[in-house]
Structures are given as C-alpha cells and as structure tokens.
Amino acid sequence: MSRLPTILFTLVVALPALAVGDTAAQAQDPVRHGRALVKQFCARCHSVTRRGRSPHADAPPLRHMGRTFDLDEFPHTLERGISSSHPAMPEFKFDHDDARAVRAYLRTIQQ
Numbered sequence: 001m002s003r004l005p006t007i008l009f010t011l012v013v014a015l016p017a018l019a020v021g022d023t024a025a026q027a028q029d030p031v032r033h034g035r036a037l038v039k040q041f042c043a044r045c046h047s048v049t050r051r052g053r054s055p056h057a058d059a060p061p062l063r064h065m066g067r068t069f070d071l072d073e074f075p076h077t078l079e080r081g082i083s084s085s086h087p088a089m090p091e092f093k094f095d096h097d098d099a100r101a102v103r104a105y106l107r108t109i110q111q
C-alpha cells in the first residue's frame with residue numbers, strides 16, 4: 001500500500017521531468033538547437049552551413065540571408081510564419097524559443 005504513492009510519483013513527476021530536462025538542455029544552447037531545426041526544416045533546399053551549394057538551385061544559401069533580411073526581426077517573421085513567393089518553399093511557423101534558436105544559429109554562419 002505504501003509503495004503506490006512512490007510509483008505514482010515516479011510516473012507523474014519523474015518521467016515528465018526527464019522530457020523537460022531535454023528541452024531545457026536545448027534552451028541552454030540555442031545555437032545547437034537552432035542548427036538542428038534548420039537542418040531538419042530548411043536543409044533539404046537551402047545550404048545551411050558556411051559553405052556548399054543549396055540542394056535546390058533557386059534557394060539562396062542561408063549564410064547570405066543577412067544581406068537581404070534583418071536578422072533582428074527574423075524571429076518575428078518565423079513566429080508569424082515564413083513563406084516565399086516561390087512555390088517550392090512551404091510555409092513554416094516556429095514558436096518563440098525555436099524562432100530565436102534558428103536566428104542564433106543563422107548568426108553563426110552569416111558571411
């Protein structure tokens with residue numbers, strides 16, 4: 001009888017805490033988190049590193065984005081939803097933290 005609360009505690013408190021711990025680790029390192037997001041969502045078309053051509057011929061390498069976009073404003077754009085007039089590019093929306101993480105990473109590759 002007395003063990004039940006322990007088991008419940010483990011399930012209800014400890015397990016979700018593990019999951020949250022993971023997110024907290026990402027939040028501590030926005031650049032790493034941003035790089036993962038950009039790789040997952042953008043790399044199929046854009047070059048997302050300091051060198052190399054974009055897989056999609058029309059997609060500009062994201063390292064040049066700072067030339068045409070104000071990176072300070074870019075998280076707002078990502079939160080509102082970014083799309084392009086180009087039919088190949090789907091619309092993306094990021095939450096507050098992810099949008100800032102994407103910008104943090106993009107800053108590290110600008111040329």
Ligand code: HEC
Nearest residue numbers: 041042044045056058059060068084085086088089090092
């Ligand atoms: C399916 C392919 C595809 C994916 C995935 C994609 N894009 Fe694009 N993106 C394009 C293409 C093609 C263009 C060129 C659009 C044009 O010329 O109007 C573009 C243009 C852009 C531009 C405008 C660049 C400029 O200097 O005018 C930005 C910013 C951009 N993409 C950001 C992103 C981000 C951030 C992601 C990931 C969240 C992403 N894109 C994912 C295909 C893609």
